[in-house]
Amino acid sequence: xxxxxxxxxxxxxxxxxxxxxxxxxxxxxxxxxxxxxxxxxxxxxxxxxxxxxxxxxxxxxxxxxxxxxxxxxxxxxxxxxxxxxxxxxxxxxxxxxxxxxxxxxxxxxxxxxxxxxxxxxxxxxxxxxxxxxxxxxxxxxxxxxxxxxx
Amino acid sequence: xxxxxxxxxxxxxxxxxxxxxxxxxxxxxxxxxxxxxxxxxxxxxxxxxxxxxxxxxxxxxxxxxxxxxxxxxxxxxxxxxxxxxxxxxxxxxxxxxxxxxxxxxxxxxxxxxxxxxxxxxxxxxxxxxxxxxxxxxxxxxxxxxxxxxxxxxxxxxxxxxxxxxxxxxxxxxxxxxxxxxxxxxxxxxxxxxxxxxxxxxxxxxxxxxxxxxxxxxxxxxxxxxxxxxxxxxxxxxxxxxxxxxxxxxxxxxxxxxxxxxxxxxxxxxxxxxxxxxxxxxxxxxxxxxxxxxxxxxxxxxxxxxxxxxxxxxxxxxxxxxxxxxxxxxxxxxxxxxxxxxxxxxxxxxxxx
Numbered sequence: 287x288x289x290x291x292x293x294x295x296x297x298x299x300x301x302x303x304x305x306x307x308x309x310x311x312x313x314x315x316x317x318x319x320x321x322x323x324x325x326x327x328x329x330x331x332x333x334x335x336x337x338x339x340x341x342x343x344x345x346x347x348x349x350x351x352x353x354x355x356x357x358x359x360x361x362x363x364x365x366x367x368x369x370x371x372x373x374x375x376x377x378x379x380x381x382x383x384x385x386x387x388x389x390x391x392x393x394x395x396x397x398x399x400x401x402x403x404x405x406x407x408x409x410x411x412x413x414x415x416x417x418x419x420x421x422x423x424x425x426x427x428x429x430x431x432x433x434x435x436x
Numbered sequence: 437x438x439x440x441x442x443x444x445x446x447x448x449x450x451x452x453x454x455x456x457x458x459x460x461x462x463x464x465x466x467x468x469x470x471x472x473x474x475x476x477x478x479x480x481x482x483x484x485x486x487x488x489x490x491x492x493x494x495x496x497x498x499x500x501x502x503x504x505x506x507x508x509x510x511x512x513x514x515x516x517x518x519x520x521x522x523x524x525x526x527x528x529x530x531x532x533x534x535x536x537x538x539x540x541x542x543x544x545x546x547x548x549x550x551x552x553x554x555x556x557x558x559x560x561x562x563x564x565x566x567x568x569x570x571x572x573x574x575x576x577x578x579x580x581x582x583x584x585x586x587x588x589x590x591x592x593x594x595x596x597x598x599x600x601x602x603x604x605x606x607x608x609x610x611x612x613x614x615x616x617x618x619x620x621x622x623x624x625x626x627x628x629x630x631x632x633x634x635x636x637x638x639x640x641x642x643x644x645x646x647x648x649x650x651x652x653x654x655x656x657x658x659x660x661x662x663x664x665x666x667x668x669x670x671x672x673x674x675x676x677x678x679x680x681x682x683x684x685x686x687x688x689x690x691x692x693x694x695x696x697x698x699x700x701x702x703x704x705x706x707x708x709x710x711x712x713x714x715x716x717x718x719x720x721x722x723x724x725x726x727x728x729x730x731x732x733x734x735x736x737x738x739x740x741x742x743x744x745x746x747x748x749x750x751x752x753x754x755x756x757x758x759x760x761x762x763x764x765x766x767x768x769x770x771x772x773x774x775x776x777x778x779x780x781x782x783x784x785x786x787x788x
Contacts, residue, residue, distance in 0.1 A: 335495075391734070394737035394772060396737065396774075397771060400683050401771075401776055402681070402683060405660060407659070410653045410656040410658065411654040411656075413653070414494055414495045414496060414653045415495045417734070418466070419496050421469065422468065422496070422503075423468070424467060424468055
């Protein structure tokens, strides 16, 4: 996908996490939910698997930024949950670099899990459904810019 | 024209007499994984249906008829082969589901079907005598007598060997059969009692043979506590990891247990098989195909492992004498390994 650019493994300094925890968390949730709904609109996510996400509560925590986002899937849309009133059904936690490497398909989630860089807690089967659903997405190819090629 | 040029080198090498290079057989749990395998140099990909007719029946994984047709088209357009794994055992009263899977594979035009069950081999060879059949690792044939029996009775063209044989034993099998031999080259290791393992059923009543999954996810719980992570399979504590300890899959065979007052990996540590160091020997003894484990892994893993083994195989073809394992290959494979460590497995054991 990205032959020329690789995301290095990094961890932000600890003070950023303590700073991040004091900042409002809703922007993360909105960005995440916006991206997921965009994927929905492009019909990239299979309906049979989406049905299994109905009303489940998800939490994504970025350890080294202190950022956290909770969201759910209901009536065909991902929706942010700003004040979750219960433990999530499925929670992911990792440093920012690990999430970026996953999104860019630069590292495999099992690899990050084996290396203890990605934490998955809650309903393990739900986690597998989400992982396999995202793995099966054929992301549209970005147009090749002359600068980006060799 | 463009892809015609791309497959040309491979066709030329195949036609050379010296081209005894084994096929690189790579896993595909999804369409992007299949394309990653093909694009990174797999000669062959293997896949399965979204149901319990294959041993990687995990939620959200594998192919329906539509994605399978597209995957096969993609691979064939680039001159690569597609194998379909129907490697579980038909369950009582549901034989028709497995027969339908075999018929479907033939209709889809796969290059071979990988089967484990003798009844299913019999069905396939009678119903579809022209279809190429491979004996799955789950068929658990470790001797040339067993393999030759399946050749005589069912016309199998290739057998995938369980990962319990030394290299000398693999060579002994090859010398005594005309069936092509496929061995594992990379991937997660288990207790390797393939096709006969009931450890998962012991813990949760379900196993690869019956439902197509070892330690199904619905029985798995990762419990994070300060400083440790506990893994439970259907309530049974399998392992407890410190924050800096590498983790593995939540199977009984890779758990730590108390045995006579000592707690340790009593059966096996989480680890992956990696045969890079043995490639020249594997080629020399006439292995026909090298298989990569991991249909449950992401397209990223498939791309990383396929690319690495392709480079190593091509280097070994160019010069077996001067072949040496590049540190970059080892680093790439070590990174994606279970438990972050790799082994040569049984291949280089001095004892049998």
